[in-house]
Amino acid sequence: MSEIIIYTVITLSALGAVAAVVLFFIAKKFKVYEDPRIDQVEELLPAANCGGCGFPGCRAFAEAMVKADDISEFNCPVGGNDTMAAIATALGKELQEKEPQIAVIRCNGTPEHRKRTTKYEGASSCSVAHNLYTGETNCAYGCLSEGDCVVVCDFDAIYMDEATGLPVVKDNCVACGACITACPRNIIELRNRGKKERRIFISCINKDKGAPAKKACSVACIGCGKCVKECPFDAITLENNLAYIDYEKCKLCRKCVPVCPTNAIHELNFPPRKAKPAAPKAEKETTAPKADAADNKPKQDNNSTN
Amino acid sequence: MIEHDGIIVSSSPTKAKVRILNQSACISCQMKGNCNLSDMKEKFIDVKTMGKTYAENDKVTIIGTETMGFKALFYGYMLPFLILLFTVILLTLLKIPELTVGLIGLSTLIPYYIGLKLFHKKIENKFSFYLKNR
């Protein structure tokens, strides 16, 4: 039955030859050269497919990075610097170190600080409430406490503190920015994580003049400008009755914190101040000791919550 | 309306070449990066830019109309299919042997595609996309 083998060989070889020709053209026309480095880079990525990088999925991001000459503009918020560094080495490309960032909540309107004046009962969505009115308090800028930011976080990095009615960002925030887009009041901001997770920022975005602001919320920034004067590094600016600390310039010296008459400036993860219990912030420090679960000032109190 | 995300590869005032990331059935398949069997992962689309220039690596969305898609489908697949089917049925009814029927049927595609090539210009005018920044 060797003729079967002969037929086999003839047929298949003929097919093979035909296929070779056809596929040669295919290969020529559809050059789908897949850079093997794409796979490597994809391996390095966290595979969260969150879109935080601005690409539809990790692989697309990997492709873009492999193709780009300069990857310093790219950033995977989930993987962070380590990942980006690894990718940079893998690709032999330059990488500009990105300060790791984290979301902060610029509102401290807990019920003690900000009297509830009404009770909101619409759809439980900040956007809906924001569309409707100032919210349950008289502050037209502050957090509405319906948790739109919590819903959109893919990383379970933000939760609503029942007691304060304010969201709390946990350390595992990857700075993807989803909550920032979700918040109708633009309360959330990304800031550098700072040395040892230390951060200082104005925990208020109320642009009203001092009196109504203060009336609505006892810890509102009243735009008095004391901190601006105090800051040795010119990191603080004042605009529309509201101070803002530039995190690039801020050296975390903590000088501004005690001068604020309304305690609107927040310091996070600093060791407790020595002596001088008179410093306004100290009171807070004691009511929210680092050791136990967040209470008064819990929303930035990452360490204690996880 | 069909929308497709893509990235500009090159751009001139009249035309831009856009690489589209293929959202094929394989989008959910994790092996897609390695599977070449019949899936081309990228396509390059020429789009009229209407005077706008785009920078390389710009993320854009390609927009076409659904009717255009169906038209393309018709010319690309359905019409040759109908011709083929018609030929095969006709020849079968004429009691022509199967082998001949099959071969003739397949070979109707050759003149069809030659025809398509001849109408190249006409077709080109029918299918054009435009771009939107993402």
Next chain:
Amino acid sequence: MSQLKNFSKGFIKDNAVFVQLLGLCPTLAVTSSAENGLGMGLATTFVLVMANIVVSLVKNQIPDKVRIPSFIVIIASFVTIVDLSMAGFLPTLHASLGIFIPLIVVNCLVLGRAEAFASKNNIGSSAIDGLGMGLGFAFALTLLGAVRELLGAGSIFGLDIPIFPVTDKGAPITMLIFVLAPGAFIVLGYLIAIINQLKKS
């Protein structure tokens, strides 16, 4: 990557069926019993291992542009080998797996591994990779087959498991649907859900 890790990743973490959702057609079609599942799984494993070995052997001899057709030929040859040997030595299993044996050729798992792994690694690793992935696939098919067989026929690998009431004549009253088409979809759906859950915790 250590060889062990290389081998084991195909089992749960990267399981072809449960995680990567590859080759769902044979998975659904042939798993009406644990035996069929295992048979198909092993057949695929064989093809996978052999193809991986051969591909990694010849990888440097093959120009890029005919890589895929060459791989296809190699894979198809092994599939044919499996097909022929099964027909010769395991005729009943061969009959119940039907056209899904030749369809191993188009299982993206096989080509995918050849492309992604074997064409870049040495023979040893390639063989182990193929074995890991293949056994993971076989494991998934067997599990699915076992669940379906248990619910649908009251047995696993043909061994009666008395979980169902029996008729007067002693035959168990099983849930037929599980050995039929809908059962395949439903059981696989829930298995994937459960495995997702397990992976999370």
Next chain:
Amino acid sequence: MEIFAIVISAILVNNIVLMQFLGICPFMGVSKKLSTAVGMTGAVTFVMVLATIVTYLIQTYVLEPLSIGYLQTISFILVIAAFVQMVEIVLKKVSPPLYQALGVFLPLITTNCAIMGVALLTIQNSYNLMEGIIFAISSAIGFGIAIILFAGIREHLDLMGVPKGMRGTPIALVAAGILAMAFMGFSGLV
């Protein structure tokens, strides 16, 4: 009547996706767009018929006369891979805009399994050429019905918000299972 039986069987009773489990990958990955699903059906029909004709001819006029039927698998896969891609190349060559429009409109058809399956079934059921073609068309329609229904279901599921654990493939599989269950009502139709 025979032809009628083939059609009903391939579309309803032995629906290629729901009962024969061919082409599950594209079925699971279908886009939410109905128009895309319809378009895909059209393209699949053409490709399936083409593949069926070619493989039928190879089988009947090459492999069988030479009694090398065992080369079925290898020759079918080569022929299908080459032929299907050839159509695309030709299309790209003769009319780039058309080709591009299709590229944007259709997600590429990775239905190797269904195409190969239909080719094999045509041989297995010993259909003649005409029957094979009709079987291929009907199978494609069966595929189309399944993915068109699923395009709608997918969109519905996305909008309604399925429980986290079931989201994605699991619920799609369960829905497919229920649909398969419903299609069992057609059994005995032919």
Next chain:
Amino acid sequence: MNRLLTVSPSPHVKGHDSVRSIMYGVVISLIPALGVAVYFFGLDALKLTLIAVIASVIFEWLIHKFILKERPASAFDGSAIITGMLLAFNVPSNLPVWMLVVGALVAVGVGKMSFGGLGKNIFNPALVGRVFMLISWPVEMTTWPANRFHLTDGYTGATPLGMIKEGIGNGKTVSELMDQVPTALDFFVGNMSGSLGEISALAILIGGIYMLMRKIITWHAPISIFGTVFIFSAIMHTINPEMYPAPLFHLLTGGLFIGAIYMATDMVTSPMTGKGQIIFGVGIGVITMLIRYWGAYPEGVSFAILIMNATVPIINRYTKPQRFGEEVNNG
């Protein structure tokens, strides 16, 4: 005043309908059918119904509480009761209890809760349960006990549809077979064998009218189903009266009534607009008759409804309501 004012978006008043009132309305409307079932099949009917209802409610509660981990309130909103009742109404009165419990688990667990619970499912849960049972246990699901008043030979154990299908399959003619099946009046009041709740068109009709009056359902789906079945069977009957029984027979037998009035009207799984519901109903009618005439099953309503359930998203997409100012008719 020291209470805080409530602030909410308009409207500030709410109509009377609630999910609960609708669901319990359906439960009430099912009572006549339950009564008929008990009358003809004895306390078995009541027992099965209670078991199915309790099982459905408990499964829903458990799944809510332990798997979905949500507020488990929805178990008691009445929808699970309907699912349980309709499930029981669709089985023979001598079905082993454990099968019914498994059926309820499938109905609620697979058919409803996997999709997220009330409102999110695509397929009618009771029918998912029923078809699951039918395919799993074809013997038990298709051996009907004779009802208490029909002990004469010809009628036992088979539904009229089953008998006709069987007979025609054996080459008998309709007129020969018609002697063996009960009269139209029997069909109407429910004096025949069949599933628990489907037998009496009269009782179901009463329930249906009650629901129509309370605006729980609309006429579109049921009427279009009846109409399609009527026309379809009238045509076939005219073509060959010896192969295809008269329209009235098809209307009154099998699950057509319960299907059309209770299952095709389930708001969750049927189209939203009247137009859509008519298309839905016509589809159900056609598929039902296809299966009844030419399929292996004597009855096809359940399958038909499930298949059409799958088409609902598409129907909805193409049957948008008439928009105000869309087709301007300024006469």
Next chain:
Amino acid sequence: MAKRESTFGNMVITLFAVTFIASATLGGIYELTKEPIRRALQAKKEASIKKVLPEFDKMKSFKVLYEEAGDSLEFNEAYLNGEHIGTAIETYTDNGFSGRFKIMVGFLPDGTINNTAVLEHKETPGLGDKMDASKSDFSDQFKGLEPTKPNLTVKKDGGKVDAITAATITSRAFCDAIERANKALETKGGTK
């Protein structure tokens, strides 16, 4: 990695080489497995013939055209010591629940049924597949029967056959297949 260039020549040569080796191997394997496959098929058929007929030592197979269907059935005449001891007929029916199935029916020279065996079927597992002797005793009732009309009709239709529960369709079809074999046997001229 010193990969080969993708020149046209290289490509053709490579592919040719690959297919050449593949085809040679396959041819070899085919030769190797041909015998086992043939034997397996043969064994299957023989097993079923053995099952439906008494001991025999010689067999003659031929096809017989069965006029009514325009189709041929395969007859296997068995001989023991040269004496014709029965005929095993491979018959089929299209009335199965899922279409055609094939069975083997053994007739003794006197025309009675010796036994039956299922060759190939798509009937529902758990229901129709009970016609297989290994799954239920349904097929036992045909042993030694005269292939008369009532003997080949299910009880429901007034005959004597106990149908498989919930699978009357399969049962009827089974009878139909036997009947077909019987008719063929009779028309062939009662080779007894």
Next chain:
Amino acid sequence: MLKTFKIGGVHPEENKLSAGAAIEQLPLPDTVSIPVAQHIGAPAKVLVKRNDKVKVGTIIAESGGFVSANIHSSVSGVVQKIDNVYDASGYRRQAVIIKVEGDEWEESIDQSTDVKKEITLSQKEIIDQVNAMGVVGLGGATFPTHVKLMVPDGKKAEVLLINGVECEPYLTADHRLMLEKGHEMMIGIRILMKALGIVKAAIGIENNKPDAIKTLQKISVEYPGIDIVSLKVKYPQGGEKQLIKAVINREVPSGKLPIEVGAVVQNVGTAFAVYEAVQKSKPLIERIVTVTGKSVSKPSNLLVRIGTPVSKLIEAAGGLPDDTGKVVSGGPMMGKALNDLEAPVTKGTSGVLIFADKEAHRKAYDACIRCGKCITACPMGLEPFLLMSYAEQQMWKEAEDDKIMDCIECGSCSFTCPSYRPLLDYIRLGKSNVSQIIRSRKQ
């Protein structure tokens, strides 16, 4: 068969508790705060400063654009400050706060109560006068009336529809106005007709106000060209597109204005305000406000100076009941819940509605059961359940394609939903996002 619109609509309980209460003048408050944004369109620009003295009718803020309106002082006194105060919008917005001193009116205003019948001004003068007197629509949308009177080129007004429907439950201000100021209103309508250059007008009134229908029918013989059309009770018949459909059976195309079908719609109160503005040169400084609610001891219809704090109105109606849970400015279907009872009455305030705590709350909502009742209820033929899902999932494109912008925010959908879904809450959110998108696309 009584006329009504065809698709959608609901029947909330009417609760017209104050229907029998004659209009009373509310005493002057101590201070008023008059917001500068009381109308649709650009806010007015403040003309006064602190300590300026003003009289009743003194212009204190000037129209800020074409679609805008003048604002006049409603009291005499001294401007205390210009500050942000809460108004019905729920946000603090700019207002002129005036301390009341006496009740001194601008001389130009004719304070007499006699009915002045003949219309002496020309078409153009009427429009100018309406503009100068700051008349805006009093039916709720507060659209500057003079804009509506200037029919765009190429369009032609054929019929003036007067909206006396008052389909909102509880509210009776328009009802009382029609009963008590019939003649003035009719003259106002004649003025409007002259301004528009048309001879046909119709007043649409739901037949739950038979006395108003009868009264107006009786006097309408004196005013040629004005029909009284009684309509079947159905909410939201007062929506202008619905009213046009009901009375003249024309459908305003999607996204278009009534003038497209030759109609102009004005509220009865607007007609009265136009009368006063044109015949008496009296700016829009007061309006009728219904103060009502099941727990209110004395449901009333009050004639109130613009800028009076809502709390004063409540006092006049018997004081704020102890169990008050919610106070709404406007009707129960479309009104806005107030977060501050010191919010001033504005030109758009048609009622103050007080809900006891037990009526004030919404129930928790569940998943949509796809009953389609919201579709049946929607007078615009929309699919509220779908629009809500789109808004929840931020699918703005789909929302736009499904005509979210056609929603008139009538609330029938939320009212009817058996699952208590906050449909309109989300649709509003969707509308604001989609309209932003549309606007950005136009640029």
